[in-house]
Amino acid sequence: MAIAGCGHISKKHAAALKGMDIARLAAVCDIRRERAESLAGQFGAAAYSDYAEMLQDKNIDAVIVCSPSGLHASMGEKAAAAGKHVLIEKPFVLRLADGVRLAEACRQKGVRLGVVHPNRMKPIVQALRNAVDKGLFGKITHANATLRWNRRPEYYRSEPWRGTRAFDGGILYNQAVHLIDLLNWLAGPVSEVFAYGASRMHQIECEDVCSCVLKFSNGALGIIEAAVTVYPENLEESLSFFGTEGTAVLGGRTMSQVMEWSFSSLSSEEAFNQANRLNQTGNTGGHKDILHDFADAVLCKREPLVSGREALKSLRLISAIYDSVTSRRPVKVTMQGGA
Numbered sequence: 619m620a621i622a623g624c625g626h627i628s629k630k631h632a633a634a635l636k637g638m639d640i641a642r643l644a645a646v647c648d649i650r651r652e653r654a655e656s657l658a659g660q661f662g663a664a665a666y667s668d669y670a671e672m673l674q675d676k677n678i679d680a681v682i683v684c685s686p687s688g689l690h691a692s693m694g695e696k697a698a699a700a701g702k703h704v705l706i707e708k709p710f711v712l713r714l715a716d717g718v719r720l721a722e723a724c725r726q727k728g729v730r731l732g733v734v735h736p737n738r739m740k741p742i743v744q745a746l747r748n749a750v751d752k753g754l755f756g757k758i759t760h761a762n763a764t765l766r767w768n769r770r771p772e773y774y775r776s777e778p779w780r781g782t783r784a785f786d787g788g789i790l791y792n793q794a795v796h797l798i799d800l801l802n803w804l805a806g807p808v809s810e811v812f813a814y815g816a817s818r819m820h821q822i823e824c825e826d827v828c829s830c831v832l833k834f835s836n837g838a839l840g841i842i843e844a845a846v847t848v849y850p851e852n853l854e855e856s857l858s859f860f861g862t863e864g865t866a867v868l869g870g871r872t873m874s875q876v877m878e879w880s881f882s883s884l885s886s887e888e889a890f891n892q893a894n895r896l897n898q899t900g901n902t903g904g905h906k907d908i909l910h911d912f913a914d915a916v917l918c919k920r921e922p923l924v925s926g927r928e929a930l931k932s933l934r935l936i937s938a939i940y941d942s943v944t945s946r947r948p949v950k951v952t953m954q955g956g957a
Contacts, residue, residue: 619705619913622669622693623684624648624657625777627707631682632661634906641680641913647672669693673700680705680730680916682909686777687792688785691716694731698723703730705912705922708799709791710929712784714937721926731926732912735799738923739907741899742868742876743800745892746859750804754881755861760839761805763797765789766853769846774822781822788815788824790936794844797873799924799932800857801840808935808951809835815943819847830939842939 619641621628628646635643647666648654658665666672673681673696680703683693691711694704704724710733711717724731737743749755779785786792802808810833815825826847832840856869856877864881879893880886908924915922935951942949 619643619680619682619909620645620647620663620672620675620678620702621657621682621684622647622672622697623686623689623707624650624653625684628657628684630905631684631707631909632657632663634904634909636661638906638910638913640917641909644677645672645675669696673697673702678702680912682734683707686779686785687712687787688779688782691720694720695723698727698729698731701727701729703732703912703916705732705734705909706929707734709787709795709936710926710933712787712791714930714933717926717930717933721930724926730912730916730922732908732915732922733924733926733929734905734908735796735924735929736904736908737796737800737873738803739904739911740873741902742874742896743857745876745896746857746866746868747804749864749866749881750859754864754883755859755866756863756882758805758834758836758838758859758861760841760860761801761834762841762843762856762858763794763801764841764854764856764858765794765797765844766848767793767846767855768848768851768853769793769820769826771820774820781820781824783823786822786824788940789826789828789844789846790842790939793846794828794842795932795936797844797855797857798842798936799929801842802932802935803928804857805834805838805840805859806935807835807931807953808832808840808938810948810950811935811938811942812948813842813939813942814946815940825943828939828943830942 645664651667654665681697813830815828827845830842867878869877876893938951
């Protein structure tokens, strides 16, 4: 595997590949040669500053795209055209039409397309998925996703693309996308949204706070609250599910704990013990798991856990939310199409 883009997140991918039995890091690339050489030196990989040149490397089977978000689509398409499997860091892409085109390009070239949403691998999330699949909630009445974080001005000044509409995309793409992916995966699909967004603290092109009301296709309601304006530091990343027969809340600063776990099918003691066992797993599940799943998908010729098709579902939802922010009216979430 190769890493394209040697910024902060690339180190997580390189470390995850180290010692993996079914994949290894063969090369890294960055337009800043010194960054590529630094990462390559730490992990014993080849260093490139020219992406097109790296794609010609026959030692590379797959490319992990870790560039600024606005470059994901074009870099993914170039990798697919070179016959490389494509794994894209979150967010998938910033425009629905680009996502549809990239998925089709990978399909035509016969390469796998995956997106990095490691929170799906967390044991507490897997337990929540199991509870939903087993119908433990009864009829789900509503489900909420809450991101209350802090991003200081220095964060946006550290990289020129941050906070821009073209390369960052906004808070729903950059910070809240993992939560939105989980909410849509576990409770979706969403049929209609109504949202407001604003820049209340930072001098950036994108919003730094967004509030959205959702209507799910099954009739349940929901709320997405996302903010990077919380004083003085990150406060909460949580996912809450409420039903006629159960309540579950996953929370903490980085959604690492079961805060509430109550079901009519479980005694209070059983529910407490389940939650306690899950909390003892800690904040496990991450880049190593998602990379291993992707490598296994390539080798076994199957779809990865978070495929391009899966990522398009969240992309359609986020696109509808931003359409609502712009139009200031409810917007239907399209299930198909690229516009």
